[in-house]
Amino acid sequence: MSELRQNIITRDWVIIAPERAKRPHEYGLEDRRKRRLPTYRPDCPFCVGNEESTGEETLRWSDDRGWRVRAVLNKYSALSSAGDRVRHAQGIHRSISGVGAHEVIIEHPCHDLTTALLEVADVANILRVYQQRYLHFKTDPRIEAIIIFKNHGKGAGTSLEHPHSQIAATPVVPSQFRSRIDDAIRYFDDQGSCVFCETLEDELASGTRIIFENSHFVAFIPYAALSPFHIWIFPRRHSSCFEQITEPEILGLAEALQVVLAKLYYGLDNPDYNYTIRSLPSKQEQSPYFHWYIAIVPRINQTAGFEMGSGMYINASQPEESAEYLRSITIST
Numbered sequence: 001m002s003e004l005r006q007n008i009i010t011r012d013w014v015i016i017a018p019e020r021a022k023r024p025h026e027y028g029l030e031d032r033r034k035r036r037l038p039t040y041r042p043d044c045p046f047c048v049g050n051e052e053s054t055g056e057e058t059l060r061w062s063d064d065r066g067w068r069v070r071a072v073l074n075k076y077s078a079l080s081s082a083g084d085r086v087r088h089a090q091g092i093h094r095s096i097s098g099v100g101a102h103e104v105i106i107e108h109p110c111h112d113l114t115t116a117l118l119e120v121a122d123v124a125n126i127l128r129v130y131q132q133r134y135l136h137f138k139t140d141p142r143i144e145a146i147i148i149f150k151n152h153g154k155g156a157g158t159s160l161e162h163p164h165s166q167i168a169a170t171p172v173v174p175s176q177f178r179s180r181i182d183d184a185i186r187y188f189d190d191q192g193s194c195v196f197c198e199t200l201e202d203e204l205a206s207g208t209r210i211i212f213e214n215s216h217f218v219a220f221i222p223y224a225a226l227s228p229f230h231i232w233i234f235p236r237r238h239s240s241c242f243e244q245i246t247e248p249e250i251l252g253l254a255e256a257l258q259v260v261l262a263k264l265y266y267g268l269d270n271p272d273y274n275y276t277i278r279s280l281p282s283k284q285e286q287s288p289y290f291h292w293y294i295a296i297v298p299r300i301n302q303t304a305g306f307e308m309g310s311g312m313y314i315n316a317s318q319p320e321e322s323a324e325y326l327r328s329i330t331i332s333t
Contacts, residue, residue: 005224009195011183014224015314018321037112037161046106046162058103059132061125068122069129070106071167077102078168085142085171099142101169105129111162114152115258116265118163124254130167130277131250134243137169138282144173145281148242153272155299173281180278181290188289196291200234209323212259216252219260221319221326228301228317229268229326231260233294240290242279257294259331264298267329272299 002017045053048066055073062068073081079100086097107126108118115123130148137146150165151158158164187195203209203220211231212219219233233256235249245253264271279292307313 007222007224007226008187009183009199009222010180010226012224012226013312014226015312016224016318017314017316018318039110039112041111041162044111044160044162046104046160046164047111048109054106055104058136059129061129067109069108069125071103071129071133072106074102074104074166079170096171099171101137101140101143101167103133103167105133105165105167107163107165114163114261114265114270115150116261116270118258120251120254120258123258124250126165127245127250127254127257130165131243131245133167137167138243140169142171143169143282145170145177146279147174147276149274149276151274153270153299155272156274169282177281181280184289194238194289194291196234196293197238200236200291208320211263211323211326212256214252214255216249217256219256221323223319225315225317225319225322226313227297227315229264229271229298229322230315231296233257233260233296234291235293238288238291240280240287240292241285242277242292244286253294260296260326262331263326263329264296266331267326268298268300273297274299 002015004013005016006013040047044050055075057070057072059071060067079098079102081101083097083099085099088095105126108122134146134148137143147168184195200218204218209221209223210218211221217233217235219231221229221231264273273296275294275296277292277294280287280290
């Protein structure tokens, strides 16, 4: 029988419908790992030697082999770095000038790699660039929110194969940010504790939905996951803002992120996915009620009319069973 579960952090109700489910190993509809990409493509603007084809470079992380990660302006930016933040109001209509920032993080020189196949040291370099760009955008008084995200695969919204992610900085706080914060404040007011920390403690005590853990981070499928194999990575240390991550935590997060994505790569045949770092808005500092984290959403099923009409999701994958399956996946080296 189906079961409705509530995600205590998002307050969403989710229908867990195992009778509609595939077995975990059946979500790999095609073996995408067999699709061989070249290490270098002369027509790829992100490949080594084509640096002039990208937007203006804002940061380069290099070693004795050359650049390892580059941050560049998005040539098709959704926001403009020039201009003032100006609000307009006329009757019920509200608008604000589209100022902000939009950058692409080119994650590795090789065209054929993805985070799942990188060395942990390479993933750590990506996270260091995230942190530096985040800190840079936070100094801009026009910026209210900073979103770090990755689209992997056409089904997740990307048009370029070369491994990359993005950072967008907006002049407003998105309503989803406000909703999460308001819910976290209400929980703190009612219970006197952080709902994220409580969730982490509960998941560790149960253990059934844990995928990977190290001394700094825990990766798990939430009790009321909105979709199959939806994964959260939480820092063990209570921290509200991603930019406050320490160097040992960067190394721990790099390991956790690489392992989790490798398990998806080998266990679900390299599925399309999105991930995003959820942190407090840029103007807010450390708080006792909010706890930053990474959300990873494999795009292995489609939302439809029920979700659109109700705002409620149907997850045909039992979170405990999905986590057990991913734990069993051996990562090739």
